[in-house]
Amino acid sequence: MRDNRKYVFIGIIVIIGLVFISRLFALQVLDSNYKLAAEHNIIQRKVHYPFRGLVLDRKNNVLVENEPVFDVMVVPKEVEENQKDKFCEIFKIDEENYDEKLKSAKSYSYVKPSIFIKQLPLEEFAEIEDNLVGFNGFYVSPRTVRSYPHKSMASALGYIGEISKSQLEKYEKEHYEQGDFIGKSGLESEYEQELRGVKGISYQMVNVRGLVKGKFKQGLYDTLSSPGSNIKTTIDLELQQYAEWLMEGKRGSVVAIEPKTGEILTFISAPSYDPNILTGRDFPKNYQSLLEDTLKPLFIRPLMSPYPPGSIFKLAQALIALEEEVIFPYTRITCNRNIIACHGDHYFEDLKGAIKNSCNPYFRETFRRIINQNLDENTYKDSEIGLATWNKHIRSFGFGTPLGIDIPNEKGGFIPQPAYYDKLYGDNRWKFSTIYSLAIGQGEISIVPIQMANLAAILANRGYYMTPHFIKDIDGKESIPESYKVRNYTSIDTGHFPIVIDAMEQVVKKGTGLRANVPGIDVCGKTGTAENPHGEDHSVFICFAPKENPKIAISVFVENSGQGGRAAAGISGLMIEKYLLGEIKRTWLEDYIKKGEFIY
Amino acid sequence: MRTEGRLTDNIDWTVIAIYLALITFGWLNIYAAVYDPENPTSIFNFSLNSGKQLIWIGISLVFASIIMLMDFRFFRTFSWLIYALVIASLIAVLFLGTEVAGSKSWFQIGGVRIQPSEFAKYACALALAKFLNKSNFSFRKFKHIVAIAAIILIPLALTVLQGDTGSALVYSAFILVLFREGMSPVILIIGVLSAILFILTLLVSKIVIIGAMVIIGILGILLSLKEAKRIILVIMTVVYSIGLVISVDYVFKNVLKPHQQNRIQVFINPNADPMGAGWQVTQSKIAIGSGGFWGKGYLKGTQTKFDFIPDQSTDNIFCTVGEEHGFVGSLILVSVFVFFLIKLVQIAERQKSRYARAYGYAVTSIFLFHVMVNIGMTIGLFPVIGIPLPFFSYGGSALVAFSILLFTLLKLDAHRLQILGR
Numbered sequence A: 001m002r003d004n005r006k007y008v009f010i011g012i013i014v015i016i017g018l019v020f021i022s023r024l025f026a027l028q029v030l031d032s033n034y035k036l037a038a039e040h041n042i043i044q045r046k047v048h049y050p051f052r053g054l055v056l057d058r059k060n061n062v063l064v065e066n067e068p069v070f071d072v073m074v075v076p077k078e079v080e081e082n083q084k085d086k087f088c089e090i091f092k093i094d095e096e097n098y099d100e101k102l103k104s105a106k107s108y109s110y111v112k113p114s115i116f117i118k119q120l121p122l123e124e125f126a127e128i129e130d131n132l133v134g135f136n137g138f139y140v141s142p143r144t145v146r147s148y149p150h151k152s153m154a155s156a157l158g159y160i161g162e163i164s165k166s167q168l169e170k171y172e173k174e175h176y177e178q179g180d181f182i183g184k185s186g187l188e189s190e191y192e193q194e195l196r197g198v199k200g201i202s203y204q205m206v207n208v209r210g211l212v213k214g215k216f217k218q219g220l221y222d223t224l225s226s227p228g229s230n231i232k233t234t235i236d237l238e239l240q241q242y243a244e245w246l247m248e249g250k251r252g253s254v255v256a257i258e259p260k261t262g263e264i265l266t267f268i269s270a271p272s273y274d275p276n277i278l279t280g281r282d283f284p285k286n287y288q289s290l291l292e293d294t295l296k297p298l299f300i301r302p303l304m305s306p307y308p309p310g311s312i313f314k315l316a317q318a319l320i321a322l323e324e325e326v327i328f329p330y331t332r333i334t335c336n337r338n339i340i341a342c343h344g345d346h347y348f349e350d351l352k353g354a355i356k357n358s359c360n361p362y363f364r365e366t367f368r369r370i371i372n373q374n375l376d377e378n379t380y381k382d383s384e385i386g387l388a389t390w391n392k393h394i395r396s397f398g399f400g401t402p403l404g405i406d407i408p409n410e411k412g413g414f415i416p417q418p419a420y421y422d423k424l425y426g427d428n429r430w431k432f433s434t435i436y437s438l439a440i441g442q443g444e445i446s447i448v449p450i451q452m453a454n455l456a457a458i459l460a461n462r463g464y465y466m467t468p469h470f471i472k473d474i475d476g477k478e479s480i481p482e483s484y485k486v487r488n489y490t491s492i493d494t495g496h497f498p499i500v501i502d503a504m505e506q507v508v509k510k511g512t513g514l515r516a517n518v519p520g521i522d523v524c525g526k527t528g529t530a531e532n533p534h535g536e537d538h539s540v541f542i543c544f545a546p547k548e549n550p551k552i553a554i555s556v557f558v559e560n561s562g563q564g565g566r567a568a569a570g571i572s573g574l575m576i577e578k579y580l581l582g583e584i585k586r587t588w589l590e591d592y593i594k595k596g597e598f599i600y
Numbered sequence B: 001m002r003t004e005g006r007l008t009d010n011i012d013w014t015v016i017a018i019y020l021a022l023i024t025f026g027w028l029n030i031y032a033a034v035y036d037p038e039n040p041t042s043i044f045n046f047s048l049n050s051g052k053q054l055i056w057i058g059i060s061l062v063f064a065s066i067i068m069l070m071d072f073r074f075f076r077t078f079s080w081l082i083y084a085l086v087i088a089s090l091i092a093v094l095f096l097g098t099e100v101a102g103s104k105s106w107f108q109i110g111g112v113r114i115q116p117s118e119f120a121k122y123a124c125a126l127a128l129a130k131f132l133n134k135s136n137f138s139f140r141k142f143k144h145i146v147a148i149a150a151i152i153l154i155p156l157a158l159t160v161l162q163g164d165t166g167s168a169l170v171y172s173a174f175i176l177v178l179f180r181e182g183m184s185p186v187i188l189i190i191g192v193l194s195a196i197l198f199i200l201t202l203l204v205s206k207i208v209i210i211g212a213m214v215i216i217g218i219l220g221i222l223l224s225l226k227e228a229k230r231i232i233l234v235i236m237t238v239v240y241s242i243g244l245v246i247s248v249d250y251v252f253k254n255v256l257k258p259h260q261q262n263r264i265q266v267f268i269n270p271n272a273d274p275m276g277a278g279w280q281v282t283q284s285k286i287a288i289g290s291g292g293f294w295g296k297g298y299l300k301g302t303q304t305k306f307d308f309i310p311d312q313s314t315d316n317i318f319c320t321v322g323e324e325h326g327f328v329g330s331l332i333l334v335s336v337f338v339f340f341l342i343k344l345v346q347i348a349e350r351q352k353s354r355y356a357r358a359y360g361y362a363v364t365s366i367f368l369f370h371v372m373v374n375i376g377m378t379i380g381l382f383p384v385i386g387i388p389l390p391f392f393s394y395g396g397s398a399l400v401a402f403s404i405l406l407f408t409l410l411k412l413d414a415h416r417l418q419i420l421g422r
Helices: A002-030 A034-043 A080-090 A096-109 A120-133 A165-170 A184-188 A192-196 A237-246 A278-294 A310-323 A350-356 A360-373 A381-393 A418-425 A431-438 A450-462 A494-510 A569-580 A586-596 B004-010 B014-032 B049-069 B071-095 B115-131 B140-161 B165-179 B187-202 B206-223 B229-254 B257-269 B279-289 B317-347 B355-377 B396-414
Strands: A043-048 A063-076 A116-120 A138-147 A160-162 A181-183 A200-206 A212-215 A229-234 A252-258 A265-268 A464-465 A471-474 A487-490 A525-531 A538-545 A552-558 B098-100 B102-107 B112-114
Touching: A002 B165, A002 B279, A002 B317, A063 A096, A063 A120, A063 A310, A080 A120, A096 A116, A116 A120, A116 A138, A120 A181, A160 B317, A165 B112, A181 A184, A181 A192, A184 A192, A212 A237, A229 A464, A237 A252, A237 A265, A237 A569, A237 A586, A252 A450, A252 A569, A278 A310, A278 A538, A310 A360, A310 A431, A310 A450, A310 A464, A310 A494, A310 A538, A350 A360, A350 A494, A360 A381, A381 A418, A381 A431, A418 A431, A418 A569, A450 A494, A450 A525, A450 A538, A464 B257, A487 B140, A494 A525, A525 A569, A538 A569, A538 B140, A552 A569, A569 A586, B014 B049, B014 B317, B014 B396, B049 B165, B049 B396, B071 B115, B071 B140, B071 B396, B098 B229, B102 B115, B102 B140, B112 B396, B115 B140, B115 B165, B115 B396, B140 B165, B165 B187, B165 B355, B187 B206, B187 B229, B187 B257, B206 B229, B206 B279, B229 B257, B279 B317, B317 B396, B355 B396
Parallel strands: none
Antiparallel strands: A043 A200, A063 A116, A063 A138, A160 A181, A200 A212, A229 A471, A252 A265, A252 A552, A464 A487, A525 A538, A538 A552, B098 B102, B102 B112
16 A cells, blocks of 8 residues: 555656646746736836927027926936935935935836936036936936027917826827827927927846846837927018017017918917926926916917907908998998997098098998898898898908917807897897997907908908918928918909008008008008907007008007007007018107007 | 676666756756856856856766765665764854855855755755664654654754755655655645645635634534544544634744745735735746747846846746746756656665665655745745755755765665665
8 A cells, every 4th residue: 555655656746747837838828918027127118309390480590499408317226325415415405305206216116217306407407417426326318398599479389298198198109108298389289290200219128227238139129219390480580579579568469461371470479478488397387377377378369369350340341341232432321420439520431431430330331231131021031131141251251260270279259140149139039230239340249360460461462361370391391281372262352452452541541540651661451449348448450561562461459558549550560660671760659659558 | 796787787877867967958047047148158157157057067976976886885874974974064054154145054165165954855865764764663653753753853953043944844845755654644634734724824814714614523523423533533623723723823923034924925915015025926927927938049038137036046047947948948847857756756666675765755755845846936836935946056065965865866776676675
């Protein structure tokens, strides 16, 4: 029987062997997680950040460039406890902060580097660079942040910031990972794909202490970084800065467009801010204070701020009435101020005179004739038909929907349609007398300042507009989308424009837009005063110049600055003088604009 | 009497071939474990473990040859003397030894370190065989049982005192020898069941286990109502088990050292602290698991090269095999060890003397324990116990001692026909 015990032995040996082999089979053949874990152990992925593309103005002035900053990285395993005091002293951080940062680095990895101090600017880094050598476990990783040498045009340029969680889920994995920067607004966001470039990634092998032991698979999977494309914009930096200077201390928008091309020459949202404060490590703090600012500097007014357009809208009304043949250039209408208020000394003007004097009763009647063309016996039905017709025309000016400019968050304003009033008052419960304030650009209607500039461009072009845009070329190659190259015709015949344009010339030469009159140039413009129930009225002015072969179309909207003539026309005039003549002779007007108490 | 020519005929050349294959493959793997791809050095570089191991291989072969040329009666005659000398050295090392990594188990002689505890297993095997060979030996004699316990426990205790619990655990393998030589299997079964119960207690709530034991006890009593003896046995078993379960906590917290507690906890739940206490288990599984079916290729392992595995050329040498030679290599190595051990069982069985047979089983049990625990630990089937893989792990004392252990058996085997059976 004892001899049988050798089989117990052999049994034990064989069972152990079989158990081991099955276990090995499970570990090595069935479970692929260990392969991944092994690669995770040894492969350190190193990202080489490309230079983000530059943003230039139309004359190749640099609007956005890159500036080196330095991240101080830490590898917790190599840090020596006794260097804490000295480190804190040199880097000016308190020990509590130090411990906290080290702890969070440890929670990520003991052997892989994580950011300890973010984005030291060059000058600060230069001071401490030499001291850093003595500290084990601390390294420097250079990267770049955006820099804006002219501090101009913050709202259109936008800013970049760390990619958010929701964006991370949305965008392509190969381009973004946590901690990457992405364009958050303005051109930085719109042209993110062009600007960002391609990240280079190299895989290197590290040992358990994080020491690099060579390239993974001889660099088979490594990729080179390539810089982002440079973007040339349509902005004229000189004019932009001049207008920014004029708008200092005011709230509102300035947009200047080259009518023939739709190229945006100037784009101002006032008050602005220095875009440099939204770069680097103070981003969160500064961003918060911009958010909390009651003047809303982050709000892109030319695109996002809907205003009732006021009297400038009369230009469009006149054109629609002419197209509908409900009035003619010679049509005279009594200035009956019992129906609607008016101003100035006039009583029975033709169209030209009505525009020049901005006659409210004239345009109320004109609008009535558009709305009630007696196409239906029922005056309610008739109004509905009329408003639909009017809608067709007015929307062809680009009102009511976003124009399609190349930065995000553009609003379309509001042009009421019959359905809107049906909902508001009930079907067949409204008629012309309910909606007549639309005639003079008041009431429910609202448009954004870029649409006002576009209206000026339409007039300059005698009937069409090019979609306003910022992009000129990318990396020197003309690459404007097709949508920016087509003429968007209004529903108004070209033949109806000269009379309105003549009137606009009169407005500037002899009427309410006198301050926009530039000696030697035929400026055509129209003032407006948007009523503001909350305080002083808003001042509006649109214009283009010169009258023949126009080079620039402008809208200026200054909030709470009273009648359009005062601030808005003056700014427009100075901009035209600057842009077309190159120098300002009317310095008294500059003084007036700068001194005026227009705001706050 | 037989001639020289017949002696070589009786040597088991298969085992010697396996031995040579194992030390060669082991040596190549030690080189792989210490190989630095950025700074490659020759396998013969004597500052590396691979170079040093080559010297130890040479020394082992010298010892092996001497043993084969010696008189085969030497070992039986001088068993007690060898045992006494080794015990003396175990005591001496406590006072004169050099401490390495918390264990005071090394004599430092010049540039060479010798670990007497590796030779103590051999001495113990000889002494045990000698004692079991006594003509009047019986497991029923209390005196004899005490003597056997002493033979095993003295070197065991001295090894524990050195701080080398891992090596001390090897002595538990001698229970297998006693089992083969006639000891009641009950002790073996109780031992295995106790170990299972111990682990269970750490895994499952104690109340559940005690409840289960009580239910089993009641069922046992109900099934053996007519036999008083069996009822007593059942009650004793249940009481013993419950006592064990209750005392586990005490033993775990007060007898085991913190690092031993950690190793057992990691064994039970390897994912609890993978970067801390579980590091070694996690990393060795990653290294072996990442080898895949065919392995990464010789000298192409990354986990061992880049030091993710501690003690990679000694206790964790199997990680290199698993990583570089994959499942195929591991399968071959495990199979070779299985074949080798079965071969040793056969050799032990064919001995005519009880001395040689008991010694053969002692050798088999020691190797079995080492292989089982060493490989088992790297693939997460055993708690981490630092003992070498025979013929594979780097380490001079271990290699020489294992060689002496094996060749003494081969020498006895070669003369098995000259020894009178008993």
